[in-house]
Amino acid sequence: xxxxxxxxxxxxxxxxxxxxxxxxxxxxxxxxxxxxxxxxxxxxxxxxxxxxxxxxxxxxxxxxxxxxxxxxxxxxxxxxxxxxxxxxxxxxxxxxxxxxxxxxxxxxxxxxxxxxxxxxxxxxxxxxxxxxxxxxxxxxxxxxxxxxxxxxxxxxxxxxxxxxxxxxxxxxxxxxxxxxxxxxxxxxxxxxxxxxxxxxxxxxxxxxxxxxxxxxxxxxxxxxxxxxxx
Amino acid sequence: xxxxxxxxxxxxxxxxxxxxxxxxxxxxxxxxxxxxxxxxxxxxxxxxxxxxxxxxxxxxxxxxxxxxxxxxxxxxxxxxxxxxxxxxxxxxxxxxxxxxxxxxxxxxxxxxxxxxxxxxxxxxxxxxxxxxxxxxxxxxxxxxxxxxxxxxxxxxxxxxxxxxxxxxxxxxxxxxxxxxxxxxxxxxxxxxxxxxxxxxxxxxxxxxxxxxxxxxxxxxxxxxxxxxxxxxxxxxxxxxxxxxxxxxxxxxxxxxxxxxxxxxxxxxxxxxxxxxxxxxxxxxxxxxxxxxxxxxxxxxxxxxxxxxxxxxxxxxxxxxxxxxxxxxxxxxxxxxxxxxxxxxxxxxxxxxxxxxxxxxxxxxxxxxxxxxxxxxxxxxxxxxxxxxxxxxxxxxxxxxxxxxxxxxxxxxxxxxxxxxxxxxxxxxxxxxxxxxxxxxxxxxxxxxxxxxxxxxxxxxxxxxxxxxxxxxxxxxxxxxxxxxxxxxxxxxxx
Numbered sequence: 110x111x112x113x114x115x116x117x118x119x120x121x122x123x124x125x126x127x128x129x130x131x132x133x134x135x136x137x138x139x140x141x142x143x144x145x146x147x148x149x150x151x152x153x154x155x156x157x158x159x160x161x162x163x164x165x166x167x168x169x170x171x172x173x174x175x176x177x178x179x180x181x182x183x184x185x186x187x188x189x190x191x192x193x194x195x196x197x198x199x200x201x202x203x204x205x206x207x208x209x210x211x212x213x214x215x216x217x218x219x220x221x222x223x224x225x226x227x228x229x230x231x232x233x234x235x236x237x238x239x240x241x242x243x244x245x246x247x248x249x250x251x252x253x254x255x256x257x258x259x260x261x262x263x264x265x266x267x268x269x270x271x272x273x274x275x276x277x278x279x280x281x282x283x284x285x286x287x288x289x290x291x292x293x294x295x296x297x298x299x300x301x302x303x304x305x306x307x308x309x310x311x312x313x314x315x316x317x318x319x320x321x322x323x324x325x326x327x328x329x330x331x332x333x334x335x336x337x338x339x
Numbered sequence: 340x341x342x343x344x345x346x347x348x349x350x351x352x353x354x355x356x357x358x359x360x361x362x363x364x365x366x367x368x369x370x371x372x373x374x375x376x377x378x379x380x381x382x383x384x385x386x387x388x389x390x391x392x393x394x395x396x397x398x399x400x401x402x403x404x405x406x407x408x409x410x411x412x413x414x415x416x417x418x419x420x421x422x423x424x425x426x427x428x429x430x431x432x433x434x435x436x437x438x439x440x441x442x443x444x445x446x447x448x449x450x451x452x453x454x455x456x457x458x459x460x461x462x463x464x465x466x467x468x469x470x471x472x473x474x475x476x477x478x479x480x481x482x483x484x485x486x487x488x489x490x491x492x493x494x495x496x497x498x499x500x501x502x503x504x505x506x507x508x509x510x511x512x513x514x515x516x517x518x519x520x521x522x523x524x525x526x527x528x529x530x531x532x533x534x535x536x537x538x539x540x541x542x543x544x545x546x547x548x549x550x551x552x553x554x555x556x557x558x559x560x561x562x563x564x565x566x567x568x569x570x571x572x573x574x575x576x577x578x579x580x581x582x583x584x585x586x587x588x589x590x591x592x593x594x595x596x597x598x599x600x601x602x603x604x605x606x607x608x609x610x611x612x613x614x615x616x617x618x619x620x621x622x623x624x625x626x627x628x629x630x631x632x633x634x635x636x637x638x639x640x641x642x643x644x645x646x647x648x649x650x651x652x653x654x655x656x657x658x659x660x661x662x663x664x665x666x667x668x669x670x671x672x673x674x675x676x677x678x679x680x681x682x683x684x685x686x687x688x689x690x691x692x693x694x695x696x697x698x699x700x701x702x703x704x705x706x707x708x709x710x711x712x713x714x715x716x717x718x719x720x721x722x723x724x725x726x727x728x729x730x731x732x733x734x735x736x737x738x739x740x741x742x743x744x745x746x747x748x749x750x751x752x753x754x755x756x757x758x759x760x761x762x763x764x765x766x767x768x769x770x771x772x773x774x775x776x777x778x779x780x781x782x783x784x785x786x787x788x789x790x791x792x793x794x795x796x797x798x799x800x801x802x803x804x805x806x807x808x809x810x811x812x813x814x815x816x817x818x819x820x821x822x823x824x825x826x827x828x829x830x831x832x833x
Binding site: 156157158159175176177178182183186196197198199200249251252253274275277278279282283286292295296299306307 | 358418419422431432433660663664667723726727729730731732733734735736737738739
C-alpha cells in the first residue's frame with residue numbers, strides 16, 4: 110500500500126518520513142543482524158532547493174564521530190563518468206558512460222529529447238542493468254533504479270525510483286545528488302527555454318528503512334533540524 | 340560585473356542551499372529605504388498619501404533588484420525556484436560544480452601530519468604521488484607467458500614493495516619464462532612465487548625454479564598440507580635441502596589452516612581475507628589484484644614507553660579515520676591510479692575487491708596486556724569499517740575499504756639452536772590470539788646459523804607446520820658469501 114507525503118521543504122518532509130517509519134513494524138535483514146522499520150512504496154516530494162547536506166552531515170560527524178561524504182564527493186559521484194577503481198558501481202558512470210559503448214543517457218538522450226519535445230514523457234534514465242545487477246550473489250547493486258525528467262508548466266520536475274533506502278543517511282544524500290543532476294539538466298535545457306524554472310523532486314522508494322539502532326538519534330535530530338534548517 | 344550584481348551573487352554563494360525572495364534582497368541592498376518604507380506602512384499614524392508613497396518606493400526598489408536578478412538568471416548564475424501566490428519570485432544559486440581534481444587534497448597532508456606527530460611511519464608512499472604496496476597476479480587466469488609479461492611490464496613504477504604470482508606453476512614450467520620474469524622485476528621490489536604443491540604441475544615448476552639462477556629479492560612459497568608433507572617426504576626433503584644449501588628464502592604455506600593467498604614483502608607479510616578471496620574466485624575476478632595500497636608501521640614498543648593503551652587505542656581509531664579519507668581521495672584522483680588502470684588494465688575494474696590498508700604493529704616484548712589490546716583494537720576497527728561502509732553504501736557510494744592488522748616479526752628463530760619449548764614460548768602471544776579467532780597477519784621467521792641435514796630440516800619444518808597455528812612460515816635464506824657474521828640475520832638469536 111503506498112504512503113504519500115507531500116511537503117515543501119527538505120527538512121519537514123524528511124522529519125515526517127522518519128516519524129512515519131518509526132511507527133512501522135520491525136523487520137530483520139537476511140543475516141539477522143540489524144533490525145529496521147520498513148515502509149513499502151513511500152513517496153516523498155520536496156521543493157527544488159538544494160538540501161543543506163553539508164550542515165547535516167557535519168552534525169552527524171560531530172555527534173557520531175564517523176566520516177560522511179562531503180558535497181563535493183556526492184556531486185562527483187553523480188556527475189563523474191568514469192568508475193573509480195575503489196567502487197563497485199557509480200551513478201555517474203551508469204548515467205553518463207555505461208558499458209563498452211559508453212552510453213550517455215543524459216547528454217545524448219534526455220537533454221536532446223527535452224529540447225526537441227519539452228512535453229515528452231519518455232525522458233527516463235535507467236541505472237539498474239539486469240545483465241549486470243540481476244545476479245543472486247551480488248550484494249552491491251544500485252539503490253537508485255531510474256530517474257525521470259518532465260517539463261510541465263515551464264518547470265523541470267524530477268522523479269526518482271529507488272528500490273531501497275536508509276532514510277536517515279541515504280535519503281538526504283540521494284536528494285542532494287538528484288538536485289545536482291536536476292540543475293545539470295536544467296542548465297543545458299534552459300539555454301533555449303528561458304522561462305524554465307526548477308520543479309519539485311519526488312522519490313518513490315519500494316523499501317524505505319529506518320534502522321532500529323538509529324532511533325535514539327531521532328529525538329535530538331528533530332530538535333536540531335530547526336537550527337539546521339535556518 | 341557591476342558591484343550591485345556582485346553583491347547579490349556573493350549573498351547567494353554564501354547561502355547556497357537557500358532560496359531567497361526578492362524582498363530579502365531588497366532589504367539587503369537598500370536597508371535604510373526598505374526600513375523607512377516599512378515603518379510608514381506599519382505605522383497607524385501615517386496618512387493615506389504617505390502609505391501610497393511608501394508602497395511606490397518599495398515597488399521601485401523591487402523593480403531595481405528584479406532587473407539585476409533577472410540578468411543573473413539569464414547569465415545562468417541564478418535560477419527561479421518558485422513564484423508565490425502573490426507573484427513574488429524566489430531565487431537560488433544555480434549550483435553545478437566543475438569537476439575538481441583531488442590532486443592537492445588536504446586530507447593527504449592531514450594524514451601525513453598526524454602520522455608524523457604520533458611517530459607512525461607511512462611505509463612506501465610519498466604523497467601525493469602514491470604507489471601500491473603490492474600486486475597479486477592470479478596464475479590461474481593467465482593465458483600464456485606473454486600475458487604475464489604484458490601485465491608485469493607497466494607495474495615497475497607503480498609498486499613499492501612486492502609483486503606476487505599465485506599459482507606460479509601455471510606459467511613457470513618453462514625456464515625461459517622464469518628468467519624473463521626475473522628480468523622484468525627490479526632489485527628493490529620483492530617477487531613472491533607461490534607454487535601449489537598439491538598439484539602435479541607444482542613439482543615441475545619447482546624443478547625449474549631450483550635449477551635456475553634465483554635472485555635474492557625472490558621468495559618461493561610452497562603451498563602444501565601437513566598430509567602431503569608426510570606423504571611426499573622424500574620430495575620435500577630434497578626441496579628443503581636444496582633451498583637451504585643455496586641459502587634461498589622460502590616459505591611454507593599450510594593450506595589446511597587458510598588457503599587464501601599469503602605472501603611476504605620487504606615491509607612484512609600480506610594476507611588476503613578468506614571470504615573476499617572466495618568471492619573474487621566465485622566471480623572469476625580480474626587476473627590482477629591489489630591486496631594493499633597503503634601501509635603504516637607503528638612501534639608499540641616505543642609508544643607504550645610514554646603513553647597508555649587507552650591513548651594508543653584513540654590514535655589508532657583516528658588513524659583509521661584518516662586512512663578512510665585518504666583511500667577515498669586516492670580512488671578519486673584524476674591522475675595516477677585511475678589513469679594507470681584505465682590505460683593499462685581496462686578490464687580490471689575490480690582489482691580493488693580485496694585491497695586493504697595494513698597497520699603493521701611492532702609489539703613490545705613480555706607485555707601481557709597486548710593480547711587484550713589487540714583484540715579490542717581489532718574489534719573497534721572492524722566496527723568502524725562496517726559503519727563507514729554502511730553510511731557510504733546508503734548514500735549510494737559502495738566504497739571498498741578494509742584495514743588489516745599485521746604484526747611485524749622483529750626476531751627470527753635460529754633453528755639450529757632453538758628448542759621446541761623456546762619456539763612455543765616465542766609465539767605464545769600470537770598462537771593464543773590465533774586460537775581465539777583473532778587472526779591478524781603474522782608469519783614467524785626462521786633461519787639457521789649452521790648447516791642442518793636434510794632429515795632434521797624436514798622434521799623441524801614438518802613439526803612447525805603441524806604444531807603451530809600459523810598458516811605461513813618463513814625461512815630466511817642468506818647471501819651467497821661465506822663467513823657472513825651472525826649479526827647479519829634479522830634480530831637476535833633466542
